[in-house]
Amino acid sequence: MDLIVERSEGLSGTVKAPPSKSYTHRAVIVASLAEGRSMIADPLVSEDTLSSLRACRAFGVRIHEEAQGWVVHGSGGALETPEDVIDVGNSGTTLRIMTSVAGLAENYTVFTGDESLRKRPMQPLLDALRPLGVTAVSSRMNGLPPIIVRGGFRGGETSIDGRVSSQFISSILIAAPLSGGVELSVEGEFISRPYVDMTLDVMGRFSVPVSYSDGIFTVEPSVYRAVDYTVEGDYSSASYLAGAAAVAGGEVRIQNLFRDSKQGDMLILDILEDMGADVRRGDDHAVVSSTGELEGVSVDLHNAPDLLPTVAVLGAIAEGRTEIRGVEHARYKETDRIGTCAAELKALGLQVRELKDGMIIQGDITGKTVKSHGDHRLAMAFTLIGLRRGIRIKDGDVFSVSFPDFIEKMNSLGCRLRLAEL
Numbered sequence: 001m002d003l004i005v006e007r008s009e010g011l012s013g014t015v016k017a018p019p020s021k022s023y024t025h026r027a028v029i030v031a032s033l034a035e036g037r038s039m040i041a042d043p044l045v046s047e048d049t050l051s052s053l054r055a056c057r058a059f060g061v062r063i064h065e066e067a068q069g070w071v072v073h074g075s076g077g078a079l080e081t082p083e084d085v086i087d088v089g090n091s092g093t094t095l096r097i098m099t100s101v102a103g104l105a106e107n108y109t110v111f112t113g114d115e116s117l118r119k120r121p122m123q124p125l126l127d128a129l130r131p132l133g134v135t136a137v138s139s140r141m142n143g144l145p146p147i148i149v150r151g152g153f154r155g156g157e158t159s160i161d162g163r164v165s166s167q168f169i170s171s172i173l174i175a176a177p178l179s180g181g182v183e184l185s186v187e188g189e190f191i192s193r194p195y196v197d198m199t200l201d202v203m204g205r206f207s208v209p210v211s212y213s214d215g216i217f218t219v220e221p222s223v224y225r226a227v228d229y230t231v232e233g234d235y236s237s238a239s240y241l242a243g244a245a246a247v248a249g250g251e252v253r254i255q256n257l258f259r260d261s262k263q264g265d266m267l268i269l270d271i272l273e274d275m276g277a278d279v280r281r282g283d284d285h286a287v288v289s290s291t292g293e294l295e296g297v298s299v300d301l302h303n304a305p306d307l308l309p310t311v312a313v314l315g316a317i318a319e320g321r322t323e324i325r326g327v328e329h330a331r332y333k334e335t336d337r338i339g340t341c342a343a344e345l346k347a348l349g350l351q352v353r354e355l356k357d358g359m360i361i362q363g364d365i366t367g368k369t370v371k372s373h374g375d376h377r378l379a380m381a382f383t384l385i386g387l388r389r390g391i392r393i394k395d396g397d398v399f400s401v402s403f404p405d406f407i408e409k410m411n412s413l414g415c416r417l418r419l420a421e422l
């Protein structure tokens with residue numbers, strides 16, 4: 001279904017940022033491996049995080065969805081062989097993290113997903129698991145899902161290329177304590193590092209420490225202990241709420257955003273400030289106000305790849321030139337986000353120079369229609385252009401992957417958007 005956005009000006013209101021997608025995945029998966037009963041309070045209930053919940057259930061973990069959150073009866077690491085193939089839909093995080101977890105189960109596990117998921121690279125993880133005792137292969141032998149994993153995670157030493165996805169590192173670290181222990185060295189540039197810090201944060205909350213020195217993570221054999229865990233708000237989702245205030249003008253207060261968060265995407269607040277918005281940070285909220293006039297910026301997104309669509313669109317709206325660098329790994333997401341964002345911005349009339357690791361954007365927007373390419377972050381980011389001049393986003397209903405109440409939250413601030421009638 002298409003998303004229709006009408007010009008909107010002068011936003012106001014207070015809104016709660018949706019719960020963090022990355023923390024929800026980690027919390028439900030680690031709680032599933034823990035000994036005892038955990039309550040995951042305020043989880044993100046979205047297509048991607050439900051993929052993780054269902055994947056954990058497939059290994060025999062009992063999880064109850066209640067009003068306050070998810071009650072997880074941890075397996076202590078005793079996982080059943082799934083009865084069927086596991087379909088993780090669109091969720092790369094589920095696929096990557098659960099691949100190592102499947103190495104802890106007996107027999108074979110098969111993971112597949114939607115058309116986009118079946119293009120997500122897996123080979124570095126498959127190679128890194130082999131020395132640890134896990135034989136995991138791509139069914140088509142092309143490094144892509146479907147993935148077949150044979151249990152046998154005994155632990156040991158391994159290494160991984162840090163340039164493709166930090167999810168490979170999170171994956172091995174999460175399963176590692178339930179093996180004989182792991183030493184994992186990261187080779188080359190270590191992109192998206194804050195996501196690994198989030199992994200260590202959750203492992204620590206469930207009583208498992210990880211040490212890191214000279215590029216090597218060390219995890220000793222250990223047990224995860226169940227805990228009650230509250231999921232904090234999501235800075236990536238909040239980038240659309242904050243971005244809306246910056247482009248449409250007015251003042252918006254976003255609750256549930258913590259100043260001491262480990263999320264790399266909190267960089268959006270600095271970027272909006274550099275572009276000319278006014279940002280006030282509280283311990284558990286941020287307030288963004290703006291006249292709507294923005295200036296282009298130069299940013300490196302190596303630690304915050306999910307901000308690429310938001311920043312590209314803000315750059316398209318801003319006066320002058322915006323340069324985004326350091327984010328070649330955005331090409332391996334739900335779509336090749338450098339390619340799809342550049343193509344759609346060009347179709348809207350902008351001058352865009354696509355770089356290997358980013359893009360340079362300048363010029364004026366003339367067009368009125370864009371395509372989401374089925375990518376939730378493109379759909380939500382293009383909404384910001386609509387607030388300035390109206391837009392129709394083809395297949396714009398894909399936001400439910402990460403932000404199911406996106407329309408309601410944006411509407412509550414004064415943004416005029418709706419799904420097109422069929």
Ligand SMILES: O=C(O)C1=C[C@@H](OP(=O)(O)O)[C@@H](O)[C@H](O)C1
Pocket residue numbers: 021022023025093164165166167170191192195305306329
């Ligand atoms: O571990 C995670 O929760 C994520 C890691 C990032 O991926 P990469 O490490 O592949 O950049 C990010 O893009 C993704 O949305 C979520």
Ligand SMILES: C=C(OP(=O)(O)O)C(=O)O
Pocket residue numbers: 048090091092093094306333334377402
């Ligand atoms: C890349 C993303 O998620 P995943 O890797 O879990 O598909 C995202 O949410 O932008």
